[in-house]
Amino acid sequence: MMPLGRSFFARPSLQVAPDLLGCMLVHYTSEGVLSGIIVETESYGGINDPASHAFKGKRTARNEVMWGPAGHAYIYLIYGIHLCFNVVTGQDGDPQGVFIRAVEPRLGMKIMARERNISLDRNNIRKLANGPSKLCTAFCITKDMYGTDVTSAPLFFTAGEDVDIVTSDRIGIDYAGNGANWPWRFLVKDSPYISRKA
């Protein structure tokens, strides 16, 4: 399966975020192949989005990759422990991104369970990657992959299945004022693999 290319990501975040639902996230690691269907994303919309790290044109070492070309990984540490994984979208110079919040595991669940330090049984497959930091841990996405090109191996996306989509407001951005109410979170309808209910 061909990786999704630059042109897929070089579109507005509000188009890419829902389009990624149903697509595969794939990571070739030394442990084995990890993959899963993306079931939850959020759009972060550049300098006019009060929830965005680039709001009002803020440009720092941390968010620098957002300002570059689409299709690169924006990864950062939050709350001292947790990693977040985004894909840069939009045109070069327009700091947009899509935040990947949850994945339905397909390949490499045994490895994911080991990475997550939980036992693997039928009841907890949905807990392997049902959150932004959990999926980083499960998929062996580390901070040193900051800036990585995600249009080719080892970490990339492929086209997936058609899915029904629902929206909600975004999670964990109470600081964003009115922006906290925008319906920029996208979920696969009725998926049990999402981080929390819409």
Place this chain on the structure above:
DNA sequence: ATCACGATAACG
């Protein structure tokens, strides 16, 4: 001081 989170505890 703040934060795109999640494990745990203390409840049903």
Place this chain on the structure above:
DNA sequence: GTTATCGTGATC
């Protein structure tokens, strides 16, 4: 099943 609490360290 639910809700509340708080650790953790890079960032600015």
